[in-house]
Amino acid sequence: MMATTLAQKIICRAAGRDAITPGEVVTARVDLAMLHDSGGPRRVEPILKDLGVGLWDKNKVVLISDHFVPGDTDEGAHILELTRQWAKERKVAFHDGEGICHVVLPERGHLKPGMFVVGGDSHSPTGGAFGTYMFGVGATEMAGVLATGEIWIKMPDTILIEWQNQLCEGVTAKDMMLALCGKLGMDGGQYQAVEYTGDAITALSMQERMTLSNMAAELGAQAGLIAPDETTAAYLESVGSSAPDWQGLRTDPGAELLAHHVFDAAKLAPQVAAPHSPANAAAVTDISDTPVDVAYIGACTGAKYIDLKRAANILRNRKIARRIELMVAPASRKDQDRATSEGIMKVFEDAGAQILPNACGICAGYGTSRLGEDVTCISSTARNFKGRMGAASSKVWLGSPLTVAASAIAGRIVDPRDFLRAEECVS
Amino acid sequence: MSGRVFLFGDNIDTDVLAPGQYMKGGIKMIAAHCLETVRPDFAGSVRSGDVLVGGRNFGMGSSREQAAEALKHLGLSAVIAKSFAGIFYRNAINLGLPVLIAHDLDAVADDDTADLDLDAGTLRLVDRDKTIKLEPLPDNLKRMLADGGLVPHLKKRFTAERERETGL
Numbered sequence: 001m002m003a004t005t006l007a008q009k010i011i012c013r014a015a016g017r018d019a020i021t022p023g024e025v026v027t028a029r030v031d032l033a034m035l036h037d038s039g040g041p042r043r044v045e046p047i048l049k050d051l052g053v054g055l056w057d058k059n060k061v062v063l064i065s066d067h068f069v070p071g072d073t074d075e076g077a078h079i080l081e082l083t084r085q086w087a088k089e090r091k092v093a094f095h096d097g098e099g100i101c102h103v104v105l106p107e108r109g110h111l112k113p114g115m116f117v118v119g120g121d122s123h124s125p126t127g128g129a130f131g132t133y134m135f136g137v138g139a140t141e142m143a144g145v146l147a148t149g150e151i152w153i154k155m156p157d158t159i160l161i162e163w164q165n166q167l168c169e170g171v172t173a174k175d176m177m178l179a180l181c182g183k184l185g186m187d188g189g190q191y192q193a194v195e196y197t198g199d200a201i202t203a204l205s206m207q208e209r210m211t212l213s214n215m216a217a218e219l220g221a222q223a224g225l226i227a228p229d230e231t232t233a234a235y236l237e238s239v240g241s242s243a244p245d246w247q248g249l250r251t252d253p254g255a256e257l258l259a260h261h262v263f264d265a266a267k268l269a270p271q272v273a274a275p276h277s278p279a280n281a282a283a284v285t286d287i288s289d290t291p292v293d294v295a296y297i298g299a300c301t302g303a304k305y306i307d308l309k310r311a312a313n314i315l316r317n318r319k320i321a322r323r324i325e326l327m328v329a330p331a332s333r334k335d336q337d338r339a340t341s342e343g344i345m346k347v348f349e350d351a352g353a354q355i356l357p358n359a360c361g362i363c364a365g366y367g368t369s370r371l372g373e374d375v376t377c378i379s380s381t382a383r384n385f386k387g388r389m390g391a392a393s394s395k396v397w398l399g400s401p402l403t404v405a406a407s408a409i410a411g412r413i414v415d416p417r418d419f420l421r422a423e424e425c426v427s
Numbered sequence: 428m429s430g431r432v433f434l435f436g437d438n439i440d441t442d443v444l445a446p447g448q449y450m451k452g453g454i455k456m457i458a459a460h461c462l463e464t465v466r467p468d469f470a471g472s473v474r475s476g477d478v479l480v481g482g483r484n485f486g487m488g489s490s491r492e493q494a495a496e497a498l499k500h501l502g503l504s505a506v507i508a509k510s511f512a513g514i515f516y517r518n519a520i521n522l523g524l525p526v527l528i529a530h531d532l533d534a535v536a537d538d539d540t541a542d543l544d545l546d547a548g549t550l551r552l553v554d555r556d557k558t559i560k561l562e563p564l565p566d567n568l569k570r571m572l573a574d575g576g577l578v579p580h581l582k583k584r585f586t587a588e589r590e591r592e593t594g595l
Contacts, residue, residue, distance in 0.1 A: 025567050038450060039490060047578055051585065068451065075451035122441075122490040122514055138492030138518035144577050152567060186438055187484040191513030220484060222513055277438065365447035385488060387464040388442040 003252035005158040006225050007193035010133040010249070014116035015153075022157040022192075022256075031115040032060050033145050036101045038067035038366065039120040041086035042079055043139035044146055054090075056149035061092040062110050064101035069359035072368045099332025099358040102126035102214060102300040106206075107334050109241035113228035113249050118145055123300055123382065125221065128213035129206060130236070131228035131249050133193075136217070156193040156222055157258035158251060163200035165266040170417040172310070173208040174302060174380065174400040176200075176263075177215035178271035182281030184261070189221025192258055195251060196226050200265035206235040207306040214301050215382050218278045227251065270416055272378070273398040276386040284403060284415045292397070294377040295320070295408035296389075298329035298356065299363040302380025302401050305335035311380075311405040312339075312347040314419045320352045321411030327369075329356035351408075365389050371396070378407045428504055429553065430476035433469065434537035435462075437482035441515065444486065444494035458497040475502035478543055478550070480535050482508060486515025495519040495526075504543055507532070507550060507561065520568050523576030528562040535559070 002019065004012075012020055014028035035044065040063055048054065055061055063083065071077035087094035095104045102123050105111060113131030118124070120142045127134030137145070145151050163176060180188070194216045201209065209226050216224025226232075228246035236243045251257075272287055274280040297303050297311050308330055320326045328348045330336035336358055339345050348355065356362075362369045363381040371377055371390025377397065379389070384396035399407070402416035409419065443464045449457045462469040479498060485508035486494060495518045498506060505525040509532060519526040525545055534557050535541075542551040550559040564572065574580040 025565060039492070043492075050578060051581055053585070073451060079451065120490060122488060124490075136490040136514050138490050138495075138514060138521060140492055140521040140577050141517060144521075144581060147581060154565075186487055187510060187512070191516075220487060220512055365442075366450050370448065383440075383442070383488060385440045385442040387446060388440075392464045 003255040005193070005251045005255045005257070006131070006195055006227055006249060007133060007156050007158055007223065010114055010116055011153060011155055013114065020155045022155045025152055025154050027150050027152050028116055030060070030118055030145050030149055030151055032062065032110060032117045033142065034062045034064065034101055034105055034117065034119040034124070035142060036067055036121055037065040037079055037083040039139040039142065041083050044143040045086060047140060047143035048147060051147055053147045055092070055146050058090060058092050060149070061090070061146065062095070062105060063087050063092050064095045064104050065097060066100045066359050067364050067366050069097050070357045076367055097333070097358065099334065100300040100360055102210070103304055103331040103335065106130055106210070107239055107332060109236070109239045112236065112241060113232060113243050113246040118142065118151060122217050123214050125216040125224040126210050126214040126300060128216065128223050128225040129209040130232055131226065131246060133223055133225070135222045158193045158195050158255070159189065159221070159258050160251070160260040161194055161196050162198040162260065162262045163196065163265045164198050164262060165264055166200055166203055167265045167268065170402055170420050171268050171270055172400040172402065173204060173211040175268055175271040176265070177212060177218065178273050178278060178281040178398060179268060181215070181218050181273065181278040182271070184219055186218060186277065186279050187220040189216060189219035190258070191220060191222050193223045193225055194219060194221040196224065201226060202229065205306055206231060207304040210304065211301055218382055270400060270403050272403060272413055273384060275384055275395040275397065278383060278398055284399065284413065287413050290397065290413045291376065292378045292407055292412060293323070293325065293375045294371060295324060295326045295404050296362055296377055296379040296381065297401050297404050298327065298361050298379070299381040300331055301382040303329055303331040305338050307380060307401040308335065308339045308344050311401040312344040313421060314402055314405040314416055315351040315409065316347050316421070318351060318409050320408040324408050324411050326351065326353040326408040327356055327362070328353045329361040330358055333358045362389050378404050378413055380404045428476050429540060429542050430478050430504060431474065432535060432537060432539040432541050433473065433477060433479045434535060435465070435479065435481045438484045438487055439481050441486060441488035441491055441494040445491050445497055450491065450493065454493060454496050454500050457493045458500040461497040461501060470501060473501040473503060476504050477502065478541050479503050479506045480508065480532060481506060483510045485511050487512040490514045490518070492518040492522060495522050495524050499524040505545070520572055521577040523572065525572060527564070529559050531559060
């Protein structure tokens with residue numbers, strides 16, 4: 001048997017073919033289609049009507065509201081209403097106000113290793129953390145999938161990104177990704193499949209792995225894969241799903257790769273990315289005292305349970321600087337509930353944070369919560385493009401949830417390792 | 428077809444093409460603010476048949492297809508760039524907006540007059556007497572673009588399938 005990549009194994013199965021060479025264009029059957037309120041019903045339904053067809057399989061469609069939640073504009077509220085109506089009419093699985101799609105989808109047990117999945121959002125590579133080939137598409141393409149159950153795909157090459165050794169205390173998956181954006185650039189992924197491997201990856205929890213796969217989007221990759229292992233299987237079991245036959249789902253030794261990058265996790269310092277690109281990454285120790293006005297812990301990238309827990313470890317029994325606004329938008333209700341039960345949300349409140357709904361919030365900038373003129377923000381999100389989170393004059397720095405928490409206390413961008421405590425060091 | 432060139436640099440993102448705060452609105456509203464963050468007069472200056480020339484990784488970021496739709500709505504005949512972000516590229520073809528790769532774009536200047544010939548795969552800079560070769564589209568995308576995008580392409584396919592089924 002020829003040595004093949006994880007991406008090849010999944011796509012060959014979805015396309016019903018024994019072997020496909022990278023670069024060949026094939027048609028593949030989709031196992032699941034995920035839509036959200038922005039690119040979802042309001043965009044796809046008129047196309048389905050125009051085509052005169054219904055859903056190819058309503059049991060393979062999941063709809064999640066997140067971009068316009070909480071519906072704080074008239075138009076946003078109308079789009080949410082239309083979304084709810086469509087879920088009823090089309091009888092699809094619907095998660096309404098439960099959190100950001102990329103976090104809700106796996107936590108509700110919709111993903112399994114080996115699946116071939118499309119999502120109507122660019123951070124859909126998040127699903128790759130589960131050994132799922134998942135990628136983002138626009139609304140017209142999604143309508144095509146809903147109508148036919150098929151999509152064309154050019155068999156990707158694989159770029160293997162290996163992280164050897166272990167991350168140091170206070171350094172996270174987010175720091176790995178900012179470092180990669182800086183080293184490889186915003187198109188370093190070449191719209192191919194990125195696959196993360198190595199001891200540092202194996203050691204990560206599922207939610208940390210999701211951050212790696214999520215930001216494959218910022219590398220310009222189509223997918224960000226991690227081969228399933230015991231950690232994956234245990235997570236899936238915990239959410240009432242299962243991982244059948246995951247053992248074979250890996251890139252064979254000797255499989256042809258486009259590139260193989262090797263990095264030392266032990267040498268990585270916390271990273272921050274300067275405005276207006278994630279590729280403007282540097283070690284936080286190289287950034288001189290930048291004062292901030294707003295600290296934002298939010299998004300699928302940076303406000304999952306694990307992100308909240310680690311940020312709270314920094315903030316416990318501490319207060320944010322006087323003129324700082326700290327906002328926390330937990331990525332899902334389930335994650336927020338767990339954080340509440342463990343006293344984590346209380347830490348944020350006691351520190352002086354404002355808690356926002358379980359939604360895309362300021363990261364997408366679709367609602368009324370946006371950064372004002374000339375505001376400087378440190379954010380746990382994935383993108384700091386000019387004007388994305390608010391006024392064109394606002395400046396967004398990206399960092400890990402720990403760096404955001406530490407910077408909220410200091411009132412300027414600081415190294416979170418100076419704020420670590422015993423419990424963070426042993427976790 | 429002859430038009431004016433609007434020249435942009437590398438990594439033009441979808442947040443400047445289709446700003447988040449206007450995403451709740453229709454394409455007319457979004458298009459009116461297309462690229463204003465980096466070039467305030469853009470939407471007001473584009474005329475039908477003009478050409479946008481970008482650098483590397485054009486359209487990076489979000490999957491929002493309004494980024495491509497806004498450019499089409501404003502009347503641009505094509506986007507030509509050194510490379511495109513994957514989702515934007517697919518979206519543009521799906522919506523019937525030609526997106527073409529050209530590696531040698533260094534001779535192009537903003538406000539040049541250009542003749543675009545999609546059939547020949549060339550962009551001629553009229554004032555400079557220079558012709559730039561455009562990379563041919565893959566066959567499947569050439570067919571989709573010729574049909575006018577994914578929706579008309581699917582309609583054609585469904586009609587053909589129905590005709591086969593009914594034996595017409």
